[in-house]
Amino acid sequence: MLDNPLLQPWLTPFETPPFDQIKPEHFIPAFEQAFADHVAEIEAIAADPAAPDFDNTITALERSGRLLNRVAAVFYDLVSAHSSPALLEIDSDVSLRMARHWNPILMNAALFARIDQLYQRRAELGLTPEQARLLERTYTRFHRAGAGLDQSAKDRLAAINERLAQLGTSFSHHLLGDEQDWFMEIGPDDCDGLPDSFVAAAKAAAEERGLAGKAVVTLSRSSVEPFLKSSTRRDLREKVYKAFIARGDNGNGNDNNAIITEILQLREETAKLLGYPTFAAYRLDDSMAKTPEAVRDLLQRVWRPARARALADRDALQALIAEEGGNFELAPWDWRYYAEKLRQRRADFDDAAIKPYLTLDNMIAAAFDTAQRLFGLSFTLRSDVPVWHPDVRVWEVKDRTGAHKALFYGDYFARPSKRSGAWMTSLRDQQKLDGAIAPLIINVCNFAKGTGGAPALLSPDDARTLFHEFGHALHGLLSDVTYPSLSGTAVFTDFVELPSQLYEHWQEQPQVLQRFARHHQSGEPLPDDLLRRFLAARQFNQGFATVEFVASALIDLEFHTQPAAAIGEIASFEQRELAKIGMPQEIALRHRPTQFGHIFSGDHYASGYYSYMWSEVMDADAFGAFEEAGNIFDAKVAQRLHDHIYAAGGARDPAEAYVAFRGRDPAPDALLRRRGLLDQAEAA
Ligand SMILES: [Zn+2]
Numbered sequence: 001m002l003d004n005p006l007l008q009p010w011l012t013p014f015e016t017p018p019f020d021q022i023k024p025e026h027f028i029p030a031f032e033q034a035f036a037d038h039v040a041e042i043e044a045i046a047a048d049p050a051a052p053d054f055d056n057t058i059t060a061l062e063r064s065g066r067l068l069n070r071v072a073a074v075f076y077d078l079v080s081a082h083s084s085p086a087l088l089e090i091d092s093d094v095s096l097r098m099a100r101h102w103n104p105i106l107m108n109a110a111l112f113a114r115i116d117q118l119y120q121r122r123a124e125l126g127l128t129p130e131q132a133r134l135l136e137r138t139y140t141r142f143h144r145a146g147a148g149l150d151q152s153a154k155d156r157l158a159a160i161n162e163r164l165a166q167l168g169t170s171f172s173h174h175l176l177g178d179e180q181d182w183f184m185e186i187g188p189d190d191c192d193g194l195p196d197s198f199v200a201a202a203k204a205a206a207e208e209r210g211l212a213g214k215a216v217v218t219l220s221r222s223s224v225e226p227f228l229k230s231s232t233r234r235d236l237r238e239k240v241y242k243a244f245i246a247r248g249d250n251g252n253g254n255d256n257n258a259i260i261t262e263i264l265q266l267r268e269e270t271a272k273l274l275g276y277p278t279f280a281a282y283r284l285d286d287s288m289a290k291t292p293e294a295v296r297d298l299l300q301r302v303w304r305p306a307r308a309r310a311l312a313d314r315d316a317l318q319a320l321i322a323e324e325g326g327n328f329e330l331a332p333w334d335w336r337y338y339a340e341k342l343r344q345r346r347a348d349f350d351d352a353a354i355k356p357y358l359t360l361d362n363m364i365a366a367a368f369d370t371a372q373r374l375f376g377l378s379f380t381l382r383s384d385v386p387v388w389h390p391d392v393r394v395w396e397v398k399d400r401t402g403a404h405k406a407l408f409y410g411d412y413f414a415r416p417s418k419r420s421g422a423w424m425t426s427l428r429d430q431q432k433l434d435g436a437i438a439p440l441i442i443n444v445c446n447f448a449k450g451t452g453g454a455p456a457l458l459s460p461d462d463a464r465t466l467f468h469e470f471g472h473a474l475h476g477l478l479s480d481v482t483y484p485s486l487s488g489t490a491v492f493t494d495f496v497e498l499p500s501q502l503y504e505h506w507q508e509q510p511q512v513l514q515r516f517a518r519h520h521q522s523g524e525p526l527p528d529d530l531l532r533r534f535l536a537a538r539q540f541n542q543g544f545a546t547v548e549f550v551a552s553a554l555i556d557l558e559f560h561t562q563p564a565a566a567i568g569e570i571a572s573f574e575q576r577e578l579a580k581i582g583m584p585q586e587i588a589l590r591h592r593p594t595q596f597g598h599i600f601s602g603d604h605y606a607s608g609y610y611s612y613m614w615s616e617v618m619d620a621d622a623f624g625a626f627e628e629a630g631n632i633f634d635a636k637v638a639q640r641l642h643d644h645i646y647a648a649g650g651a652r653d654p655a656e657a658y659v660a661f662r663g664r665d666p667a668p669d670a671l672l673r674r675r676g677l678l679d680q681a682e683a684a
Contacts, residue, residue, distance in 0.1 A: 471503025
């Protein structure tokens with residue numbers, strides 16, 4: 001395969017992947033070569049006649065698998081952000097091969113014996129703190145993968161892992177399939193209440209589906225939510241809502257119910273093989289939270305006031321319907337619509353009024369400017385770096401001294417080849433094991449394009465998402481560690497949302513909005529009055545937002561703590577659990593089980609969806625450090641934030657890192673205060 005660009009040196013600027021040359025048929029041969037190289041490296045480490053030491057075992061492991069990392073990073077970026085039927089077919093094959101590759105490595109007895117010996121002698125090895133952390137993480141990773149089990153348990157675990165890999169891939173393909181298949185055409189009579197920007201985006205979405213001249217609502221969240229918020233057509237809202245919550249649950253070839261049942265059984269079996277009573281107990285043992293009980297405590301503490309607030313809001317929405325002469329009960333497809341009306345009345349503010357001020361490019365500039373003020377970074381657009389789609393833009397990131405720091409890829413627009421949601425990932429992680437390696441960091445979002453020459457306009461939620469993902473990006477861009485497996489976002493799942501959620505705080509600061517929120521036509525800044533009303537409205541509908549999130553997190557926890565055999569039919573389980581917690585009937589889960597990719601597309605967030613809230617306890621408290629300093633860009637606080645959080649990767653224990661930044665543990669009430677639920681907590 002001399003002509004396979006994945007196996008050649010990359011002679012591009014910054015040695016980036018030559019996306020313009022990479023074709024689907026290059027992946028399987030490249031993976032095969034990468035697996036073979038990696039196996040040879042691992043065998044050499046395991047069979048080393050020299051006694052194990054940190055360098056010949058742990059550092060050698062860190063150096064292994066470079067080609068595999070390189071190929072896999074490109075592959076998964078494409079599968080998520082720009083897939084094709086050919087890539088999806090390869091994905092099913094690759095996920096199985098990946099499990100078959102990793103199982104024998106993570107369960108290699110000779111290799112684990114070396115790691116174990118070092119771990120037992122860790123105090124005598126004279127390690128730096130980062131090395132000590134790396135040894136502990138390496139030992140834990142192998143131990144938790146079953147490296148210490150007997151052969152029959154290892155064989156079973158390997159078979160389970162292979163099956164889980166296939167199931168997770170099918171789950172996400174099904175979800176993508178249901179999202180791609182459905183759209184609703186809207187004619188001129190169906191647009192009542194819809195902002196012009198929405199109609200323009202609906203036209204662009206139609207054009208992408210080969211329906212030029214028409215307009216369609218799609219099942220992307222950034223199409224569904226604004227439609228539900230603004231369409232006066234109750235019948236159409238119902239139709240869109242029902243299609244949205246039915247994804248993966250339609251009894252067609254994309255149905256995910258049977259997959260969920262099998263995943264839960266296999267995860268439970270995994271946990272038992274590894275000596276844990278439930279999958280949640282296994283999963284949480286290696287997290288900040290540590291136990292299912294600690295997670296449940298946090299979620300319950302938030303649930304009670306959030307539910308009370310949501311119920312009060314529900315009554316207010318019902319009253320509004322009656323006042324308008326409506327003779328129907330508030331349904332789930334009505335909530336966002338009437339909540340928006342109520343907000344306009346209470347706060348005299350609606351999202352559509354601010355949207356013309358939130359252009360995508362200005363919000364990107366705001367995110368960059370914030371990073372410049374806090375961390376001294378500068379960003380320059382580069383047009384010479386190959387990308388996977390013409391919409392992708394690349395910026396070179398430099399530090400305070402003007403030295404090259406990283407590349408940042410922004411892929412912001414929705415398209416049919418992209419899975420839903422927003423995420424950060426990397427094509428190459430920072431490390432300096434053998435010389436400094438600069439990272440290649442990606443943000444992917446699903447914003448609607450502008451049309452007719454108008455720029456893309458963001459809703460306040462979109463703008464917040466942009467800052468959120470950019471916060472993750474900074475965690476990768478600013479990473480300053482030696483070892484690749486501790487780089488950037490390689491931290492506990494319940495810590496990883498701290499850098500992202502914390503960054504959201506700057507997006508809603510008057511100082512930032514006054515400068516960057518400018519009308520896309522007139523260039524006028526956001527009027528003070530509108531700004532004030534916008535900020536006042538931020539806490540509106542937090543009961544709803546908190547309820548749909550916490551209920552999803554609780555369901556995730558229940559899925560992974562109750563015996564799999566007792567769960568039964570997934571929809572009935574969902575109903576039963578929601579009844580138990582007194583879920584308001586007018587609110588659905590943020591992610592119903594058959595579309596809960598966080599926990600079923602892979603196991604990364606399985607019994608880990610609570611992580612966002614765990615991190616929020618910290619981010620709400622962390623921003624307070626800037627408020628207390630009286631300056632949201634305070635240089636000293638920013639330096640501590642940089643050193644202990646954004647640059648630290650997984651090189652130290654996260655609870656210690658937080659205390660090093662803040663000088664104390666996070667105060668638990670900050671979260672409720674931020675969501676405007678503190679009064680409710682005292683009343684409840
Ligand atoms: Zn995130």
